[in-house]
Structure formats: C-alpha cells, structure tokens
Amino acid sequence: MMSRRSLTLRQDAYTSLVALKREGESFSDVVLRLTGPHLPLTAYAGAWAGVPKAKIDEIQSYWRACERLSRAKLRRLFSVAVTGAGTR
Numbered sequence: 001m002m003s004r005r006s007l008t009l010r011q012d013a014y015t016s017l018v019a020l021k022r023e024g025e026s027f028s029d030v031v032l033r034l035t036g037p038h039l040p041l042t043a044y045a046g047a048w049a050g051v052p053k054a055k056i057d058e059i060q061s062y063w064r065a066c067e068r069l070s071r072a073k074l075r076r077l078f079s080v081a082v083t084g085a086g087t088r
Helices: 011-020 027-035 053-083
Strands: none
Touching: 011 027
C-alpha cells in the first residue's frame, strides 16, 4: 500500500517540478530521480583509462568549441540585457 503525504509548494516550485516531469512519471518518480542515490566522484576514477589519446583530444576540442560558443552567446545576451538591443 502506498503511503500518502501532503506537501505545500510555492507556485514556482510546482512549475519547476512539472517541467522536470517526464511522460509517464509520477511526481514521486521525479523527486526520487532527482534526489536518489548518486555515486561519489571517486566511482568514476579511471573511467577514461584505455580511451585512445586521439579520442580524448577530439572530445576536449569539442568541449572547447562549446565553451567558446557559450561565452559568445552569454556576451550577446548580456549585451541585450544591458543595452536593450543586440546583434543577432
């Protein structure tokens, strides 16, 4: 038998929870997915062992490109927020 509890959430918290809810999930499923057991960082130690250096270089290059794009987007967004207009 499932235990029931009543919770009070602010509207913004409820809206956030709804946005995180996947198709077919209950709110209990969402809460457990977000707060469930997480592995410590040490569990990932050595996870990249055996990956060829060329592949690691490729991934790092991709990450750097993403970071450059993110920074450029942030600059554009900041420019729009400060000046009220920006370039697109």
